Amino acid sequence: MPAAVIERLAPDERATGVSARAARDAVLTAAVDEARAAAVEVADVPTDVGEHLGTSAQADRLISHHFACTMRGYRGWHWIVTLARVPRGKVATVCEVDLLPSDESVLAPEWLPWDQRLEPGDIGPGDVLPFRADDPRLEPGFEKTGDPEIDDVAIGELALARARVLSPAGRDAAAQRWYNGDHGPTSRGSRASAQACGSCGFLELLQGSLGQVFGVCTNAWSPDDGTVVSMNHGCGAHSETDAPERPTDWPEPSAIIDEGAIEVVRTTPSVEPTPVEPVETKPVETGFDKLNQRSSVESKSSVEPVETKPADTTEAPPTP
Numbered sequence: 001m002p003a004a005v006i007e008r009l010a011p012d013e014r015a016t017g018v019s020a021r022a023a024r025d026a027v028l029t030a031a032v033d034e035a036r037a038a039a040v041e042v043a044d045v046p047t048d049v050g051e052h053l054g055t056s057a058q059a060d061r062l063i064s065h066h067f068a069c070t071m072r073g074y075r076g077w078h079w080i081v082t083l084a085r086v087p088r089g090k091v092a093t094v095c096e097v098d099l100l101p102s103d104e105s106v107l108a109p110e111w112l113p114w115d116q117r118l119e120p121g122d123i124g125p126g127d128v129l130p131f132r133a134d135d136p137r138l139e140p141g142f143e144k145t146g147d148p149e150i151d152d153v154a155i156g157e158l159a160l161a162r163a164r165v166l167s168p169a170g171r172d173a174a175a176q177r178w179y180n181g182d183h184g185p186t187s188r189g190s191r192a193s194a195q196a197c198g199s200c201g202f203l204e205l206l207q208g209s210l211g212q213v214f215g216v217c218t219n220a221w222s223p224d225d226g227t228v229v230s231m232n233h234g235c236g237a238h239s240e241t242d243a244p245e246r247p248t249d250w251p252e253p254s255a256i257i258d259e260g261a262i263e264v265v266r267t268t269p270s271v272e273p274t275p276v277e278p279v280e281t282k283p284v285e286t287g288f289d290k291l292n293q294r295s296s297v298e299s300k301s302s303v304e305p306v307e308t309k310p311a312d313t314t315e316a317p318p319t320p
Contacts, residue, residue, distance in 0.1 A: 028063035028083045029055050031092035035065035035081035038094045042079075044071075049079055061085050062095070069099060076104035137170030158207070171210065178214060178228055185232040189223065193234025194241050201239035203229070 032052055039049045050068030058064055067079035082095040101107055115130045123129065142160035144151050155161040166174075178184065185196075197203050202219035205211040206228070213231060217224040222237035 025057075025061060025063055025085075027085055027090055028061070028092050031083055032065060034092055034094065035083060036067065038081045038097050039067050039079040042097045053078065058082065061087065061089075074099070075106065076102045078102060135164075137167055137173065138164040139167040141165045175210060175213060179230055183224055183227055183229045183233055185230055185234075187233065189236070190232070190234045193236060193238065195234060195238045196231060197229050197233045197235075197238075198231035199238075199240060202237075203231075 036049060036052070040046045043049050048069065048071045050070045053066040053068055056064045056066065062082065062084050064080050064082045067081070069077040069079055071077075077099055078101075080098045080100050082098075083092040084095050085092055118129070141162040141164055142154045142158075144155070144161075180186070184190070190196075197215065197217065200217075200219070202217060202222070203215040204218055205215045214228050215231065217227060217229050219225055219237050219239070222235050224233070224235055
C-alpha cells in the first residue's frame with residue numbers, strides 16, 4: 001500500500017508532486033458508486049455513510065473519495081475510499097476504506113506512556129510507581145565524613161543517610177503545593193477562622209526550613225488533623241478560641257401540666273350560707289318524767305330515822 005494513501009487530504013486537494021492531469025483521472029473520479037458501496041460494506045449500517053464530499057489525488061492513478069460520516073459522536077469525520085487503476089486500465093479497484101478525522105473532529109489527547117499520565121491521587125492500594133533514576137525532586141543522600149559530630153547530626157538527627165533525599169527543587173515544589181492547597185491561608189475555612197494555626201497549641205512544627213512555614217495539626221476535632229498546615233492557616237478548633245454564646249432559636253416553651261398523677265375534680269361554685277339565729281327551746285315534760293319524779297318523792301317519805309344507842313363501855317366483874 002503506498003504511503004500516500006494514509007495522508008489526510010481535504011476533498012478537491014492533491015498530494016505534493018501530483019499533476020493536475022492525474023487529479024482529473026476520469027475513470028477514478030467517476031467511480032463514486034463503487035466507492036460508496038465499499039464504504040457501506042465497512043460501516044455498521046448503510047445510513048452511516050453520508051453524502052459525497054469530493055475527491056483528492058494521492059498519486060498518479062490513485063484517487064480518494066470522501067463521504068460524510070453520519071454516526072453519532074463522529075462529528076467532522078469522513079469516510080475515505082481510495083481507488084486505483086493500472087496504466088491504460090478502465091476499471092477502478094478499491095485499495096482501502098478508512099474513517100479519518102478532520103480539523104473539526106473531537107480527538108483524544110496525544111498518547112502518553114502510563115507512567116507519564118499518572119497524576120497525584122491516581123495511586124491506589126496495591127499500585128506501584130515505576131522507578132525514576134533522574135527524578136528532579138530527589139538527590140543522593142548523605143555519606144559519612146568520618147567526623148562524629150557531623151555524622152551524628154546528619155544521620156542521627158536529620159536522617160540523611162538514605163539512598164536519596166529531598167532536593168531543594170522538590171522541597172520548594174512541595175511547599176508551594178501545600179501553601180496553595182486546601183491547608184493554606186486561602187482555603188474557605190482559613191478565611192472564616194478567628195486565629196491562625198501559628199498560635200494554636202495543637203500545632204507540631206516540622207524540622208528544617210519547612211518548619212518556618214508549616215506544621216502538623218494534632219487536634220482530633222480539627223478537619224486538618226494529621227495533615228500539614230501553614231502557619232497562617234486556620235480552623236474553628238483553635239486551642240485559644242471560644243464559641244460565642246448565642247440565644248436559642250427555639251421558641252419559649254409553654255407550661256406543661258402533668259395530669260397523669262393528679263385527680264381532677266370538677267366542682268360547682270360555692271354559695272355562702274345564710275346565718276341562722278339560735279332559738280331558745282324549753283324542755284317538754286313527758287309522762288315518763290312525771291312518773292320518775294313521783295317515785296323519788298315517795299321513796300324519801302317512807303324512810304324513818306333509826307335511833308342508835310351508845311355502846312356500853314363498863315367492864316364486867318370477874319367470875320369467882
